[in-house]
Amino acid sequence: xxxxxxxxxxxxxxxxxxxxxxxxxxxxxxxxxxxxxxxxxxxxxxxxxxxxxxxxxxxxxxxxxxxxxxxxxxxxxxxxxxxxxxxxxxxxxxxxxxxxxxxxxxxxxxxxxxxxxxxxxxxxxxxxxxxxxxxxxxxxxxxxxxxxxxxxxxxxxxxxxxxxxxxxxxxxxxxxxxxxxxxxxxxxxxxxxxxxxxxxxxxxxxxxxxxxxxxxxxxxxxxxxxxxxxxxxxxxxxxxxxxxxxxxxxxxxxxxxxxxxxxxxxxxxxxxxxxxxxxxxxxxxxxxxxxxxxxxxxxxxxxxxxxxxxxxxxxxxxxxxxxxxxxxxxxxxxxxxxxxxxxxxxxxxxxxxxxxxxxxxxxx
Amino acid sequence: xxxxxxxxxxxxxxxxxxxxxxxxxxxxxxxxxxxxxxxxxxxxxxxxxxxxxxxxxxxxxxxxxxxxxxxxxxxxxxxxxxxxxxxxxxxxxxxxxxxxxxxxxxxxxxxxxxxxxxxxxxxxxxxxxxxxxxxxxxxxxxxxxxxxxxxxxxxxxxxxxxxxxxxxxxxxxxxxxxxxxxxxxxxxxxxxxxxxxxxxxxxxxxxxxxxxxxxxxxxxxxxxxxxxxxxxxxxxxxxxxxxxxxxxxxxxxxxxxxxxxxxxxxxxxxxxxxxxxxxxxxxxxxxxxxxxxxxxxxxxxxxxxxxxxxxxxxxxxxxxxxxxxxxxxxxxxxxxxxxxxxx
Numbered sequence: 016x017x018x019x020x021x022x023x024x025x026x027x028x029x030x031x032x033x034x035x036x037x038x039x040x041x042x043x044x045x046x047x048x049x050x051x052x053x054x055x056x057x058x059x060x061x062x063x064x065x066x067x068x069x070x071x072x073x074x075x076x077x078x079x080x081x082x083x084x085x086x087x088x089x090x091x092x093x094x095x096x097x098x099x100x101x102x103x104x105x106x107x108x109x110x111x112x113x114x115x116x117x118x119x120x121x122x123x124x125x126x127x128x129x130x131x132x133x134x135x136x137x138x139x140x141x142x143x144x145x146x147x148x149x150x151x152x153x154x155x156x157x158x159x160x161x162x163x164x165x166x167x168x169x170x171x172x173x174x175x176x177x178x179x180x181x182x183x184x185x186x187x188x189x190x191x192x193x194x195x196x197x198x199x200x201x202x203x204x205x206x207x208x209x210x211x212x213x214x215x216x217x218x219x220x221x222x223x224x225x226x227x228x229x230x231x232x233x234x235x236x237x238x239x240x241x242x243x244x245x246x247x248x249x250x251x252x253x254x255x256x257x258x259x260x261x262x263x264x265x266x267x268x269x270x271x272x273x274x275x276x277x278x279x280x281x282x283x284x285x286x287x288x289x290x291x292x293x294x295x296x297x298x299x300x301x302x303x304x305x306x307x308x309x310x311x312x313x314x315x316x317x318x319x320x321x322x323x324x325x326x327x328x329x330x331x332x333x334x335x336x337x338x339x340x341x342x343x344x345x346x347x348x349x350x351x352x353x354x355x356x357x358x359x360x361x362x363x364x365x366x367x368x369x370x371x372x373x374x375x376x377x378x379x
Numbered sequence: 380x381x382x383x384x385x386x387x388x389x390x391x392x393x394x395x396x397x398x399x400x401x402x403x404x405x406x407x408x409x410x411x412x413x414x415x416x417x418x419x420x421x422x423x424x425x426x427x428x429x430x431x432x433x434x435x436x437x438x439x440x441x442x443x444x445x446x447x448x449x450x451x452x453x454x455x456x457x458x459x460x461x462x463x464x465x466x467x468x469x470x471x472x473x474x475x476x477x478x479x480x481x482x483x484x485x486x487x488x489x490x491x492x493x494x495x496x497x498x499x500x501x502x503x504x505x506x507x508x509x510x511x512x513x514x515x516x517x518x519x520x521x522x523x524x525x526x527x528x529x530x531x532x533x534x535x536x537x538x539x540x541x542x543x544x545x546x547x548x549x550x551x552x553x554x555x556x557x558x559x560x561x562x563x564x565x566x567x568x569x570x571x572x573x574x575x576x577x578x579x580x581x582x583x584x585x586x587x588x589x590x591x592x593x594x595x596x597x598x599x600x601x602x603x604x605x606x607x608x609x610x611x612x613x614x615x616x617x618x619x620x621x622x623x624x625x626x627x628x629x630x631x632x633x634x635x636x637x638x639x640x641x642x643x644x645x646x647x648x649x650x651x652x653x654x655x656x657x658x659x660x661x662x663x664x665x666x667x668x669x670x671x672x673x674x675x676x677x678x679x680x681x682x683x684x685x686x687x688x689x690x691x692x693x694x695x696x697x698x699x700x701x702x703x704x705x706x707x708x709x710x711x712x713x714x715x716x717x718x719x720x721x722x
Contacts, residue, residue: 173660187661188661218642218643219434219638221643222641244570245571246571247600247642247644247645248643250643250646251644251647253647271647274646285571286645289600290600291645292603292642295603296604299575299576301572301575301578302572302575305540305573306573
């Protein structure tokens with residue numbers, strides 16, 4: 016594989032690539048041995064899009080993003096190979112000072128747990144102001160404070176003039192997560208990274224958060240990387256999707272394509288195994304087996320021991336499948352991806368009983 | 380009130396649990412309390428699953444813990460097989476505990492890491508003096524029943540993945556051949572790809588053994604899949620209860636409707652439109668709930684009566700489908716009505 020997943024497509028479409036991860040391999044030294052967290056991971060973020068990074072715990076979905084921000088501690092971490100291109104330079108070769116200048120201004124992050132990501136002894140307003148003051152030495156404290164109030168208002172925090180003086184413990188979970196968005200967009204970033212931002216929130220609060228995030232995206236025009244394990248959230252938010260499994264990218268496609276006809280058996284299995292509100296079935300189509308042990312990855316394709324498509328074919332156990340292009344902007348790391356099409360998804364699971372007509376994949 | 384007919388395993392009447400708020404070393408003078416569970420009533424029959432849903436902090440987990448009396452109730456009654464166990468002491472409770480068991484959310488915290496799986500699964504038998512020469516065989520059977528191997532009894536919890544550990548927890552809960560399982564978010568801590576197999580196992584066990592389930596979860600899609608009936612909690616109260624279809628297809632309480640509208644649709648061609656229901660704000664504190672209807676501070680229908688009079692949980696539109704709202708209506712009835720919030 017000479018090209019990364021989307022570069023060919025990008026050249027054709029002439030879309031601007033904001034951020035590109037190329038062939039990234041990261042290892043961690045642990046007491047139990049060397050853990051290869053991601054292997055040969057490549058993806059690109061296009062101008063103005065929301066890229067969904069999907070995977071389960073241990074799939075490596077957060078690792079490439081931490082590498083982008085220079086947040087992988089070395090040791091125990093080790094970047095074995097790869098490049099991360101932003102604004103014409105390789106961030107992996109950047110100095111500490113260069114990275115500091117980019118973090119929080121050009122590339123900003125919204126973390127999973129707002130409770131541990133906010134400093135409990137500093138007011139929320141000061142934390143937002145700090146984000147601006149660090150990067151803009153000419154800004155007065157009063158201007159920063161005024162801007163913090165405006166930011167809190169823009170993310171829907173009620174009575175921001177009062178809230179700006181409050182401490183994180185005086186904010187509810189949903190309000191803290193809004194404050195995190197305000198902080199992340201304070202410097203009008205070009206890239207916004209949200210790492211499982213709604214995992215600790217109730218669905219009601221999650222819906223509010225997603226609305227606020229959409230508004231923030233519109234306002235700043237930031238390209239966004241949205242990391243989650245929740246397919247529903249991906250369907251709501253993403254333009255393109257990167258699916259990770261066992262430290263590798265197994266599939267990349269536009270969101271509508273991937274939900275309509277996934278081209279990797281893991282993606283398909285994941286979509287079929289999740290119960291859906293509109294769909295009633297007698298039994299869930301579970302993926303057999305367990306996620307791979309990162310210390311002891313299976314040979315060949317990491318998904319092969321659980322795969323119903325491979326059926327133990329020797330090519331799956333012997334040869335690591337490379338990410339290859341199947342069609343326009345669709346990439347799959349499955350030797351037999353073609354066998355999933357067409358309409359493998361439409362095959363009803365045993366006992367499938369569609370009660371309403373709102374089943375996924377149907378178009379009115 | 381309590382009837383033992385038609386296979387009713389559990390009946391809870393007017394259950395109340397208040398946690399007093401203590402400041403420093405002495406209880407606060409005002410006698411303030413977190414009203415975690417405030418007048419909750421429901422019943423579960425043999426082979427039936429009641430799904431209990433709501434936001435975090437609504438009291439659903441406390442309800443489960445009070446039912447198995449891991450937490451002492453403040454008021455109300457709990458009937459197991461028609462027996463009022465509310466006033467039972469520890470000795471009297473012991474035989475009742477054989478009938479109801481609990482499976483916890485976190486399979487990493489709920490298994491003793493220093494004990495073998497065989498010890499853990501056999502422990503309920505030991506406690507009840509039922510572990511004899513056949514004990515090891517019994518444990519092996521239980522492990523096989525939940526999809527593990529009989530000789531896994533020799534191994535320790537850390538050797539198992541999350542999904543397998545939850546299976547061990549389920550085997551332990553089944554050891555005493557209970558009639559009722561309290562399942563407190565049993566798959567929330569598991570990876571998405573293994574949730575389905577644990578859910579399938581729970582359904583199969585229910586069919587084979589006729590178990591009654593109280594299935595506590597925040598995930599409406601999973602509740603939709605497993606439940607026969609569903610109860611929706613808000614700030615310590617059940618606001619709507621009915622069959623799965625009534626609650627999920629024709630909900631009539633505004634909170635239920637908003638909760639369902641908030642679930643992301645796993646279909647990118649049906650992205651949420653701007654005029655969907657979006658709840659504003661957070662739930663109020665359960666130590667100081669609003670007067671009248673507790674949901675009124677976030678409700679788009681709230682009128683004066685909502686602040687003055689607490690709506691009773693009674694059948695209002697269909698029999699057997701109770702809703703605690705002064706203005707219940709289905710979504711169809713509501714479509715033309717004004718007051719929908721847009722985001």
